[in-house]
Each structure stands twice: as C-alpha cells, then as structure tokens.
Amino acid sequence: MSTQSRPNAQKPIRVVDGEQLRDVLDSHDRVLVDFYTKGCSLCQAIEPVLGNVAKATGITVAMVNPGDDISLVEEWDITSAPTLVLVEDGEEVGRLAEGFKGGDDIEAFLDEHLD
Numbered sequence: 001m002s003t004q005s006r007p008n009a010q011k012p013i014r015v016v017d018g019e020q021l022r023d024v025l026d027s028h029d030r031v032l033v034d035f036y037t038k039g040c041s042l043c044q045a046i047e048p049v050l051g052n053v054a055k056a057t058g059i060t061v062a063m064v065n066p067g068d069d070i071s072l073v074e075e076w077d078i079t080s081a082p083t084l085v086l087v088e089d090g091e092e093v094g095r096l097a098e099g100f101k102g103g104d105d106i107e108a109f110l111d112e113h114l115d
Contacts, residue, residue, distance in 0.1 A: 012047065012054060013061065014062075016065075020064075024060065030059050031086075032060070032062070032087075033061075034082055035064060035072070035082065035083040035085065037081040038065055042081070043081050046100055049106065053103050053107060053110070057110060084101075086113050094110075
C-alpha cells in the first residue's frame, strides 16, 4: 500500500489480516488501530472521525476487521467493536472500547497515553 510509506498517513490504512497489521506496526512508531466489524453502524460512524484525527494529530490509523483474521480476536483480546488500541513502538499503551467516540474524545485519549 502506498500510504504505508508516508510517515504521517492522513487516511486510515485498511489492513486485511494480522500480517499486514504487523507490517504497519513495524513501519510506524505510533499507530491507532481500529478493530471494527462489518455491518456495525458505530464502526462505520467512527471511520471519518478517525480520518480527521489522523489529519489533526499526524498519527497513523490502521483499520482491521478481526472477523477476516479470527486470530486477531484472541491476540488483541477484542471483545467489542469498535475497539481502538494505541500502539507505540510495538506495545499497546492504551485502549478505548466504549463504543463510538468523537474526535475530541479520541484526541484526549491520545494526549493522555502518548508522551
């Protein structure tokens, strides 16, 4: 994907499986991962918000449907969607799994969990 080579992707990067997700995590210092499910209205509503957050903060956003790679459910302990996981240097540093959140809430979450 061409967006992976940009240091501050402005659009969320869609990945299809754990291997692609690991590639994104390996190539970016900080990534906000959106675990979503197909047909989830809250997941659909949060997508443009995440695009705006990526533009405003410069953080890379990756989106993955764990239903397409079921091993992600256990690996990342996904129990609801949408779940946002903040990863810094390959390690989870924060998690938002409380349904839909607006841009201000997500940016506050990022501020709280990043140096």
